[in-house]
Amino acid sequence: MTGSSVENLDDEELLMYYETTKKLLESRLKDEACQNGKIGILQQKLEYIEDELKSRSLWEAE
Secondary structure, eight states: OOTHHHHTSOHHHHHHHHHHHHHHHHHHHHOTTSOHHHHHHHHHHHHHHHHHHHHTTOOOOO
16 A cells, blocks of 8 residues: 555554554564565555655654
8 A cells, every 4th residue: 555545544544554564564674584675665665654644744753
């Protein structure tokens, strides 16, 4: 789910999607057998979601 599909999510769905993607990325980073390509894709997806959250003024810096 990227691009316009993320833009079509409501605020609550977008926040849940962000949290889920972040947890998945963290678990993949712990998994030594995971291919770097998958990690890169998840990182890009997370950045895109963060950008969408920022554009909606929903982003809270950690």
